[in-house]
Amino acid sequence: MAENETLLNVNSLSTHFFTEDGVAKAVQDVSFSIKRGETFALVGESGCGKSVTALSIMRLVPEPPGRIAAGEIVFGTKSLLALSEKRMRSIRGNKIAMIFQEPMTSLNPVYTVGAQIVEAIRLHQKKGESQAWADAVAMLGRVGIADPQQRVLEYPHQMSGGMRQRVMIAMAISCEPELLIADEPTTALDVTIQAQILDLLDELQEQSGMSILLITHDLGIVAERADRVAVMYASRIVETAQAGELFREPLHPYTQGLLKSLPRLGVNAERLETILGTVPDPLDFPSGCKFHPRCPIGCDDQRCQSVEPQLREVQQGRCVACWYAKGYEGK
DSSP states (O other), X not given: OOTTSEEEEEEEEEEEEEETTEEEEEEEEEEEEEETTXXXXXXXXXXXXXXXXXXXXXXXXXXXXXXXXXXXXXXXXEEGGGSXXXXXXXXBTTTEEEEOSOHHHHSOTTSOHHHHHHHHHHHHHOOOHHHXXXXXXXXXXXXXXXXXXXXXXXXXXXXXXXXXXXXXXXXHHTTOOSEEEEESTTTTOOHHHHHHHHHHHHHHHHHHOOEEEEEESOHHHHHHHOSEEEEEETTEEEEEEEHHHHHHSOOSHHHHHHHHTSOOOSTTOOOOOOOOSOOOOTTSOOXXXXXXXXXXXXXXXXXXXXXXXXXXXXXXXXXXXXXXXXXXXXX
16 A cells, blocks of 8 residues: 555444433544554544543444444455454454553553563464563564563553553554554553653654654644544534644634634733634434534524534635535525
8 A cells, every 4th residue: 555545444434322311323424534654543532432442443333322323434445344253353453553631441450561562462463472572572662661671571450541542552563553543542640651652653654654643632632643634523524624724724613712722822822812612412402503502603603503614625625614604504
């Protein structure tokens, strides 16, 4: 597969959860693509559907109560939703790997970290036990853990949060995946460790050429690390763009609100603005544009309240879903 060729294509993905209170439409009509070697960021407030999108790609949505209701996920030439669970297991953790938000709940507390890395290597790489253990030690060293020969024999509770996150990365890259999904990879880590983890991901990406789907709510990380960005709000993508273009000229009112809420240094720094209200309940989304109750433009607009705008291309490589966005068809 040549560089810049599409590695992952998500088309009209919808994932729902069927509960006693009704159907929670966590992800609706989500589409994006990721090219080989690029970092694609999926951003938005907590509860907007970012993590469910990642779990849908990995086919790890718990059934019941969840179900991928519609759409297509194509990895290379394979339609992931059409694969049997056995064939999907050969891709999951091998060709597509994922770093979860909280390593303490993702690592098994009763096994050493080395045993857990070895299991992944032996399952997918079909290597003998001695070679797999040697690879596990090498992986821990590769992610910057000192004394890997000793650390490989330790349990998760014996390690700091930053070290556990590095173990998760070592496990994820042990089979040299083509796509790494990093779901809030620096959550609950201090700023210094955050920078080290992100630098490590950049270094590993440069060495292997893997693609990264970076899921985060931290726009500072996105500005520094991402090539392209999709902004997600209340189950849908509302804007996509090259990272530089998004920060220079955000088109959707929600994206504008997110950027205005970023702190700025300097004597002339303005008071931080906030987006009024909260992310709506997926069991009871508002009619029309889901952002209209919080939007300074659409809160009193009849069309925004009644008709939901679809994601459309307004410039080459730029898409937005807002009746009042610059260049939006039908304005």
